[in-house]
Amino acid sequence: MSKLERNWQYAEQYPGETEALVRARRLSLELGIEPVSRSVGAQLSGSTVLARAQAICEVGTGVGVSGLSLLRYASEATLTSIEIEAEHLREARGVFSDAGIAAARLRLIEGDARHVMPRMNLAAYDLVLIDAEPAQLLEHFENALGIVRPGGCIIVPGAFAHGRVPDPAARDEDVQAMRDLLALVAESPAIAPILSPAGDGLLTLVRLDGDAPGTPNPPRR
Numbered sequence: 001m002s003k004l005e006r007n008w009q010y011a012e013q014y015p016g017e018t019e020a021l022v023r024a025r026r027l028s029l030e031l032g033i034e035p036v037s038r039s040v041g042a043q044l045s046g047s048t049v050l051a052r053a054q055a056i057c058e059v060g061t062g063v064g065v066s067g068l069s070l071l072r073y074a075s076e077a078t079l080t081s082i083e084i085e086a087e088h089l090r091e092a093r094g095v096f097s098d099a100g101i102a103a104a105r106l107r108l109i110e111g112d113a114r115h116v117m118p119r120m121n122l123a124a125y126d127l128v129l130i131d132a133e134p135a136q137l138l139e140h141f142e143n144a145l146g147i148v149r150p151g152g153c154i155i156v157p158g159a160f161a162h163g164r165v166p167d168p169a170a171r172d173e174d175v176q177a178m179r180d181l182l183a184l185v186a187e188s189p190a191i192a193p194i195l196s197p198a199g200d201g202l203l204t205l206v207r208l209d210g211d212a213p214g215t216p217n218p219p220r221r
């Protein structure tokens, strides 16, 4: 194992998940839904505090590993989480309930985020997590940019697509979508991008004031 792999493994095994998170992660893996990794979960938990997040939106609930992580230290925050698969959402409801998350803090929406997000309030969210279909990433990002407030952030796990994004030989649709997003935000005066090697690559995009190049429409009011 290389030094980098040892570092990565150490970060992923660093303890600290709650019992509810451990159970949710186990359930997610049993159902074949890839949850955010432990180190990414920890970064989500800390990011909500750093962003003073009160209103959080998530695309791709899964069974709730990322959702529990987002709400872990943000006791006043509410989570709007969008999931296209009814079965995943049903499991997630059980996970949030078992973890003691009050129903008033949750808005779980069954639907395609590409149709749901354009109907949400503009600049109303402190933090938006995108963890859904990689090929739809740019569409989700454009919608997320509309609903996140200036100073808030958009977080995208899976930025390396299991090592394929840094691999020049990989050219599939998912990889190309991630590369397009990375290129777009690297050039944008409206976004401060942070790419971390946590998990499968974690991209944090802080929305600055102003419009981002590539944004099809200015934020709606």
Ligand SMILES: C[S@@+](CC[C@H](N)C(=O)[O-])C[C@H]1O[C@@H](n2cnc3c(N)ncnc32)[C@H](O)[C@@H]1O
Pocket (backbone or CB within 6 Å): 028, 033, 034, 035, 036, 059, 060, 061, 062, 063, 064, 065, 066, 067, 082, 083, 084, 085, 088, 111, 112, 113, 114, 131, 132, 133, 136
């Ligand atoms: C990688 S899993 C999410 C895992 C979850 N974030 C976690 O850490 O527990 C991706 C989820 O996105 C959902 N999904 C895919 N496309 C979607 C879309 N267009 N709108 C809403 N959800 C979508 C899938 O059904 C799946 O549950």
